Amino acid sequence: MENTVNTDYILELKDVSVSYGGGRNAVDKVSASVSPNTVTAIMGPSGCGKSTLLRAINRLHELYRDITTTGDIFLKGQSIFRMNPMMVRRLAGMVFQRPNPFPTMSIYGNVLAGYRLNNIPLSKAEKDCVVEKSLREVNLWDEVKDSLGKKGTFLSGGQQQRLCIARTLALRPELLLMDEPTSALDPISTARIEELILELKKEYTIVIVTHNMSQAARISCNSMFMYLGELIEFGPTKQMFTKPKDKRTEDYLTGSFG
Amino acid sequence: MKKAFFASPAYRSAKSRAFFIAVCLFSTAAMAPLFLILWELVEKGHRQFRPELFTHVAPTSMEAMLARISGEAIPGGILNGLTGTLTVLTIAILMAIPLGIWTGIYLAEKRGMLMARLVSSLSDLLQGMPSIVVGVIVYVWVVRPMSSYSALAGGVALAVMMLPMVVRSTEESLKMLPVSLKEAGLSLGGSYMSVVLRILLPSAFSGLFTGALLAISRVMGETAPLLVTILGAATVNWDISRPVSSVPLLIWEFYNDPNLVGLIWASSLLLLLAVLGINILAKSIASKWKIQ
Numbered sequence: 001m002e003n004t005v006n007t008d009y010i011l012e013l014k015d016v017s018v019s020y021g022g023g024r025n026a027v028d029k030v031s032a033s034v035s036p037n038t039v040t041a042i043m044g045p046s047g048c049g050k051s052t053l054l055r056a057i058n059r060l061h062e063l064y065r066d067i068t069t070t071g072d073i074f075l076k077g078q079s080i081f082r083m084n085p086m087m088v089r090r091l092a093g094m095v096f097q098r099p100n101p102f103p104t105m106s107i108y109g110n111v112l113a114g115y116r117l118n119n120i121p122l123s124k125a126e127k128d129c130v131v132e133k134s135l136r137e138v139n140l141w142d143e144v145k146d147s148l149g150k151k152g153t154f155l156s157g158g159q160q161q162r163l164c165i166a167r168t169l170a171l172r173p174e175l176l177l178m179d180e181p182t183s184a185l186d187p188i189s190t191a192r193i194e195e196l197i198l199e200l201k202k203e204y205t206i207v208i209v210t211h212n213m214s215q216a217a218r219i220s221c222n223s224m225f226m227y228l229g230e231l232i233e234f235g236p237t238k239q240m241f242t243k244p245k246d247k248r249t250e251d252y253l254t255g256s257f258g
Numbered sequence: 259m260k261k262a263f264f265a266s267p268a269y270r271s272a273k274s275r276a277f278f279i280a281v282c283l284f285s286t287a288a289m290a291p292l293f294l295i296l297w298e299l300v301e302k303g304h305r306q307f308r309p310e311l312f313t314h315v316a317p318t319s320m321e322a323m324l325a326r327i328s329g330e331a332i333p334g335g336i337l338n339g340l341t342g343t344l345t346v347l348t349i350a351i352l353m354a355i356p357l358g359i360w361t362g363i364y365l366a367e368k369r370g371m372l373m374a375r376l377v378s379s380l381s382d383l384l385q386g387m388p389s390i391v392v393g394v395i396v397y398v399w400v401v402r403p404m405s406s407y408s409a410l411a412g413g414v415a416l417a418v419m420m421l422p423m424v425v426r427s428t429e430e431s432l433k434m435l436p437v438s439l440k441e442a443g444l445s446l447g448g449s450y451m452s453v454v455l456r457i458l459l460p461s462a463f464s465g466l467f468t469g470a471l472l473a474i475s476r477v478m479g480e481t482a483p484l485l486v487t488i489l490g491a492a493t494v495n496w497d498i499s500r501p502v503s504s505v506p507l508l509i510w511e512f513y514n515d516p517n518l519v520g521l522i523w524a525s526s527l528l529l530l531l532a533v534l535g536i537n538i539l540a541k542s543i544a545s546k547w548k549i550q
C-alpha cells in the first residue's frame with residue numbers, strides 16, 4: 001500500500017470531505033485519528049456536519065446518488081473504500097439518533113437481525129448465547145428476559161435504544177458509531193446509556209456525536225469540535241474543556257456562540 | 259344585533275347539529291344502493307342458493323325449461339364457473355403478484371429516476387385501459403398462438419389488469435416505511451437484497467397483502483376480458499390450455515337464456531359475497547397488522 005498508515009489507530013480520517021451536491025461541503029477536509037478502546041465525542045452546533053461525518057465512516061452516503069465523499073478513511077489500517085461496504089458496516093456498527101428496532105421482529109429476532117441479514121447460520125444454542133450476552137452488555141437482559149418473543153417496538157424508548165445497541169454489538173464490531181444516541185431519551189435512560197458506554201469502552205472503540213457538553217465531559221477521552229463542516233479542534237477532552245486552543249471552541253463551550 | 263345572533267353559541271351549536279344530520283343523511287344515501295342490491299339478490303336468489311349451487315355444473319336450457327314448467331327450482335349449479343374462476347384467478351395471482359411486487363420495489367427504491375418515472379406512468383396508463391381492450395390484446399397474444407381459448411389466456415388477461423394495482427400498492431406501502439429502517443438494516447452489514455427481503459417487505463406486508471386482496475376482488479367479477487379469452491365450458495375442466503367457464507361468464511350466459519334467468523340471482527349473490535368478504539378481510543388485515 002502506498003499510503004503509510006499507523007495501524008495503532010483503529011480509525012483514521014484523511015482529508016474527508018462530503019458534499020450533498022451544490023453549495024459548500026457539509027464536511028470539509030477533516031483529518032483525525034482514533035486509538036482503540038477510547039471514546040471520542042464529536043461536538044459542534046447543529047448543522048455543522050457531525051452526522052454527515054459519522055455516516056461517511058459507515059459508507060451510508062453511497063446509498064444516495066447526489067452525495068459525494070472524497071478523501072480516505074482507514075479502518076484498522078485498511079481503506080474502507082477498498083473494502084466491501086457490507087464488511088465496513090459490520091466492522092463499524094452504527095447506532096442512530098432515534099431508536100429504530102425492526103418492527104416485524106421480536107426482541108430476540110432484533111438482536112439476531114445482523115446474523116440473519118448476513119446469512120450467518122447459528123445453532124439454537126449459539127443464538128441464545130448471543131442474545132443473552134448482547135442484552136446483558138446493554139443492561140437490558142433482566143428487563144426483557146421473560147418477554148423475548150414480544151415485538152421490539154413494545155419497549156419504551158430507552159429500552160428500544162438499548163435494544164438497538166445490543167443489535168449492533170451482537171455482531172462484535174470493532175468500532176461503534178453513535179449519533180446522538182440519548183437525544184430522544186429521558187435522564188434516567190440517558191444515564192444508563194452513558195454508564196453503558198463507559199463499560200463498553202473496555203472492549204470497543206466508540207465515536208459518539210453529542211450535543212450535550214457535560215455528557216461529552218463525562219464519557220469521552222477525546223473530543224472533536226466541528227464548525228461549518230470543518231474540524232476546528234481535536235484533542236483530549238479535558239484539555240479542550242479547560243484550555244481550548246481555538247476561539248470558536250471556547251465560545252461554543254462557554255455558550256457565548258454566535 | 260344580527261351579528262350577535264350569528265356569533266351566539268346557540269346558533270353555532272344548532273348549525274353544527276344540522277351539519278351532523280346532513281352528513282348522516284348523505285352517508286345513508288350513499289350506502290343505500292349496496293343494501294338495496296343485497297336485498298334484491300337475497301330475495302330473488304335465496305331459492306336457488308343451496309348446496310347444489312356448489313356441487314353441480316350449470317344446467318342445459320332444456321333441463322331448466324322442464325323444471326320451470328313444473329314450477330320446481332332450476333336443477334344444477336355453477337360448479338364449472340367456480341372451478342374456472344378459481345383456475346383463472348390462481349394463474350393471474352401467480353403471474354401478477356410476484357411481478358407487481360418486484361416492479362413496486364423497483365419504483366419505490368429508484369424514485370425520481372427517469373426509468374422509474376416512465377414505468378410508473380405506464381402502470382397508470384395500464385390501470386386505465388378498458389378491460390375489453392386487455393381481453394382483445396390477450397386474444398391476439400395468447401389465444402391465437404395457442405389456437406385455443408384457455409384458462410391460461412384468461413389468467414393472463416386478469417393478471418394484466420391486476421398488475422398496476424399490485425405495483426401501486428407495493429410502491430406506496432414501501433414508500434411509507436421510514437428510511438431509517440433501510441439504513442439500520444444496511445448498517446448491520448446486510449446486503450441490499452436481504453434488507454429488502456427480510457426487513458422492508460415484511461414491514462410493508464400488511465399494505466402488500468391488502469393491495470393484493472383488493473386487486474383480486476377487483477378482477478374477480480371481470481367478464482369482458484374473459485369473454486374473448488376463456489370462452490366458457492359446460493363441464494369442469496382443470497386443463498389450463500383448454501376453455502373454462504367462470505362465475506361472471508355464467509351470469510352473462512344465464513342472462514342470454516330465458517330459461518336460465520332464474521340462476522342469475524343466486525350466482526350474483528355468491529359473487530358479491532365473495533368480493534365483499536375479500537374486501538372486509540383486506541380491511542381487517544390492514545388495521546390489525548398495522549405497524550406503529
Ligand SMILES: Nc1ncnc2c1ncn2[C@@H]1O[C@H](COP(=O)(O)OP(=O)(O)OP(=O)(O)O)[C@@H](O)[C@H]1O
Pocket residue numbers: 020026044045046047048049050051052053211
Ligand atoms: N440529506 C441532505 N441533503 C442535503 N443537505 C443535507 C442533508 N443532510 C444534511 N445536509 C446538510 O449538511 C449539513 C450538515 O448536516 P448534518 O446532519 O451532518 O449536521 P449535524 O451536525 O449532524 O446537525 P445536528 O446536530 O442538527 O444533527 C447541514 O448544513 C445540512 O443542511
Ligand SMILES: [Mg+2]
Pocket residue numbers: 050051052179
Ligand atoms: Mg445530526
